[in-house]
Amino acid sequence: MGEFVIKMPDVGEGVAEAELVEWHVKPGDPVREDMVLAAVMTDKATVEIPSPVDGTVLWLGAEVGDTVAVKAPLLRIAVAGEGDAPAAADTAKDAAATVETPAAPPAISAEVIPLERAPAPPRPEQSAPPTVAPRREAPAAIHPARPEPGEKPLASPAVRLRAQEAGVDLRQVAGSGPAGRITHDDLDQFIARGAQPAMPVPGLARNTATEEIKVTGLRRRIAEKMRLAVSRIPHITYVEEVDVTDLEDLRATMNAGRKPDQPKLTILPFLMRALVKALGEQPGINATFDDDAGIITRHGAVHIGIATQTPAGLTVPVVRHAEARRIWDIAAELTRLADAARNGTAAREELSGSTITITSLGAIGGIVTTPIINHPEVAIVGVNKIMTRPVWDGAQFIPRKIMNLSSSFDHRVVDGWDAAVFVQRIKALLETPALIFIEG
Incomplete structure (x- = not known):
């Protein structure tokens, strides 16, 4: 062998x-x-x-x-x-x-006594000096006191060691000593009762279970990415409400007439086309910032990342060259990439290289969010849920479909005025959706 x-x-x-x-x-x-x-x-x-x-x-x-x-x-x-x-x-x-972590632990010297076999230290009563008066039993009229929720129980190190060895949670033990201090006798009585709480609350029980989960894989990558973005990018978030009533009517009409091989349209393809137009007027937002080198790179190509929740965690598949795609093409690519991300078959190049990102929680999108920029990009657009609200038209209140856009920008690169102009341009395009389809 x-x-x-x-x-x-x-x-x-x-x-x-x-x-x-x-x-x-x-x-x-x-x-x-x-x-x-x-x-x-x-x-x-x-x-x-x-x-x-x-x-x-x-x-x-x-x-x-x-x-x-x-x-x-x-x-x-x-x-x-x-x-x-x-x-x-x-x-x-x-x-x-x-290798950083060996599979087997190092050998323990024979002279080292494992904690579970170490002799328990003598009780304070046994090692007390002869001049100290013997301990008296607590009067019958004094009831043991249990610590309040969240309060650390009072006990000597010896009592804590015995409790640890016996697997006893001292928060469940009533103390009869001064200020509710737990003594050896209190611990003995608790163990003798079968380790049941001294004064249980009817119908309720404390849950002291804990679970440690090691952060690995994609979750670690997400954590590192978020820490990098928050620690290095000074965010400015701009929120604006958009009346999408006409856009929703147009979307419903287009879905009703779609061909069998065409995917169902969501609001995202319309937003992506609006982004392309707005970025054409403000190319400084379709950029990445290398803050180590101090270089801003403006991109002609509009590669839009779509934050997508998968069973493994958050991923950002990228719709490349959105500037060269029409609505139906964008919708088909969105569907393909989302499926690939969720089943883990997305290629490496499909998960990187975005120049701006859209994040959306769909119907549970909340009223306002504060999106974190996908470093090294300089902007992210957050889509909130659509709600029907009464809007005053000058003569009466009428129902309109309103959606908030919550967008964050790297304030080192994008000034507040430019951020507002950018979002207002998107708002105008979405509220008059025919403008999205006008070329030039």
């Missing part, structure tokens, strides 16, 4: 490391050639790592959430024949020097 070492592959594009997001095997599992062993994530895509050999897993070199350098040992497989690995001791030594 021999050993075969699988190393972190070079996924290209100058990527020097990747995050391990999923193991499909564990030590002792049999594997066959081409079987997927693990999945790693770079800044742009998730990559599956297949097995090039048949064998049995011996060792895993990282845990989910670890960042592993390219060419670092990822796992070892026992194979028939000589394999490609050196002696087991040398391989383990090399792996420990390269």
Whole structure:
């Protein structure tokens, strides 16, 4: 028998490391050639790592959430024949020097006593100096006191250690000492009762469960992206209401007459065409800002990112060259990209390269939002829900369909006046939708 070492592959594009997001095997599992062993994530895509050999897993070199350098040992497989690995001791030594988190914990010296076996310290009553008067039992008229919700229970370190070893939540124990302090006797009585609360509330029970969830994969990428955007971009948010009554009538008419191969129109394709027109008048908003180099890049192409919720988290597929697409073409591309993002088949280039982003929560879009800019872009347009409201026309109140646009801008690049002009132009186009279709 021999050993075969699988190393972190070079996924290209100058990527020097990747995050391990999923193991499909564990030590002792049999594997066959081409079987997927693990999945790693770079800044742009998730990559599956297949097995090039048949064998049995011996060792895993990282845990989910670890960042592993390219060419670092990822796992070892026992194979028939000589394999490609050196002696087991040398391989383990090399792996420990390269992989950030080893699969097995370091050995514990025999002189170290584990906490659960350490002898409990003597009770304060036993170690008290002879000059201290013996403890008296609390009078029958004094009732034990339990800490209020959110209040830390009072107890000595020895009592806390005993409670930890017994698996007792001291917030459930009534203390009979001064100021409700929990004594050893209080803890003994609580344990003797079967660890039930001393004074339960009828019909209610405290839930003290906690769950720790490691932030990995796409959720970590989202967190890093949001931290970068908020920490480096001074946002200015501008909110304006738009009367979309005529636009909704037009949309309903176009959907009623659409061809079988045409997708159903939402409000987004109309907004995207309005964006193209408004950006043509204000090219400084269709830009990206490299704040490290101090360079603003204005883009002729309008690549519109669409923030999309997927089972794995938020992704931003990109409709490229919206300036060269008509309404129905935009709607078809939106549908295709949204489906690809949700089922995880979107290509790497379909999830990057946007020059401006639209975010929409659909029918639950709220009245106002404060969108976070998709760094390094300088603007994002947020769509809120459409609501029917009474509007005064000079003689009477009439029902109109109103939608708010909540748009954020990088105030280092876009002045407040320019942001307002941009949004007002979009408003005018959406409120008179025929203007969207006029070329030039």
